Amino acid sequence: MKVLILSVTAGYGHHAAARAVSDQLLARGAEVKTIDVYQVLSPAVKQAIDKGYRLTARRTPALYRKGYGLAEHPHSGWIDTSGINMIQLFNKLNAAKFQRVLRDFPADLLLCTHVFAAQLVNEMKKRGVLTIPAWGIVTDYTLHPYWEDVPCLDWIVTAANC
Secondary structure, eight states: OEEEEEEOOSSSHHHHHHHHHHHHHHHTTOEEEEEEHHHHHOHHHHHHHHHHHHHHHHHOHHHHHHHHHHHHOTTSSSSOOTTOOHHHHHHHHHHHHHHHHHHHSOOSEEEESSHHHHHHHHHHHHHTSOOSOEEEEOOSSSOOGGGGGOTTSSEEEOOOOO
């Protein structure tokens, strides 16, 4: 089985999750490749996402919480943010470009350890250009609303506290 793991650099947890899943799949004999989606599509966007996340999360945590809160409740602030999603727009514009990556590594399964990668895969599935199974792996402590924007994924995996 060939598995392509799609991650996004925004802190370190998404890549750590990708590495942990990769290690387990490799131990079971799978062929695995992990890539940073935005490194492939646009290194400048990759840097903006990573640096923006680290800057706001570390230096202005109140601003980060506010942004996260607007994502969770887009109608609750002084501005309605429900129609604003630059990442989804970027993914729509770059879905065709990403098909080349999939041709270079014809996987049997896609695993997305970041919701932005899942949104790109969702767009490709909506267009009918991607038919292989695709799973999202939630790495946050909560299931934030952006995961609701990926209905075309086959599975969304999240941790359970049993």
